[in-house]
Amino acid sequence: AQKITQTQPGMFVQEKEAVTLDCTYDTSDQSYGLFWYKQPSSGEMIFLIYQGSYDEQNATEGRYSLNFQKARKSANLVISASQLGDSAMYFCAMRAFQGAQKLVFGQGTRLTINP
Amino acid sequence: KAGVTQTPRYLIKTRGQQVTLSCSPISGHRSVSWYQQTPGQGLQFLFEYFSETQRNKGNFPGRFSGRQFSNSRSEMNVSTLELGDSALYLCASSLAIGLETQYFGPGTRLLVL
Numbered sequence: 001a002q003k004i005t006q007t008q009p010g011m012f013v014q015e016k017e018a019v020t021l022d023c024t025y026d027t028s029d030q031s032y033g034l035f036w037y038k039q040p041s042s043g044e045m046i047f048l049i050y051q052g053s054y055d056e057q058n059a060t061e062g063r064y065s066l067n068f069q070k071a072r073k074s075a076n077l078v079i080s081a082s083q084l085g086d087s088a089m090y091f092c093a094m095r096a097f098q099g100a101q102k103l104v105f106g107q108g109t110r111l112t113i114n115p
Numbered sequence: 116k117a118g119v120t121q122t123p124r125y126l127i128k129t130r131g132q133q134v135t136l137s138c139s140p141i142s143g144h145r146s147v148s149w150y151q152q153t154p155g156q157g158l159q160f161l162f163e164y165f166s167e168t169q170r171n172k173g174n175f176p177g178r179f180s181g182r183q184f185s186n187s188r189s190e191m192n193v194s195t196l197e198l199g200d201s202a203l204y205l206c207a208s209s210l211a212i213g214l215e216t217q218y219f220g221p222g223t224r225l226l227v228l
Contacts, residue, residue: 043205043221043224046219047216047218047219052214095214095217101171102148102173103150103207
């Protein structure tokens with residue numbers, strides 16, 4: 001079974017600062033994918049970034065990057081130059097290639113950007 | 116390309132009633148998954164459909180069911196509603212099953228009174 005742990009229930013960051021959201025995972029699968037989603041107060045889950053377990057390079061998408069440390073089973077999201085619009089819930093999720101291929105989510109981190 | 120759409124967006128029902136939620140995936144996507152989100156339990160997987168077949172099912176009672184049509188649109192049904200079924204129901208689509216990225220719709224907020 002897969003498990004995602006996000007240890008930061010809430011974070012407060014000043015605008016324009018970089019922020020790191022922590023995510024650790026547990027799985028016995030060798031092939032899996034790690035995802036980060038953003039959920040504003042409207043409720044829609046917005047896909048941010050993906051990292052495959054066999055990817056050697058850390059994934060980047062604009063201001064988002066994923067700090068993937070496979071041996072430590074961590075997949076932290078880094079947001080550079082935070083903006084007020086980044087205030088939202090952030091979820092880390094994983095999906096195994098075989099077996100039950102459902103997305104398993106962490107409990108989320110509520111990020112608040114202060115002006 | 117249009118995103119995932121879900122209807123209705125908001126719904127109020129009473130205990131014992133049944134409800135049907137609809138999801139239209141991104142054009143070309145053949146896999147549809149459903150999730151329930153509550154403050155207490157977080158995001159929980161309900162089921163996944165691919166090519167009109169249920170591929171995976173979460174740990175929910177049989178009152179929760181779904182189906183997928185030949186155009187990949189999906190519906191989920193909840194019968195004999197309970198107060199605890201109040202939640203945000205999210206639908207997600209992907210090109211296929213496996214490690215494909217799932218893209219979510221805006222959700223349907225269900226309130227059971």
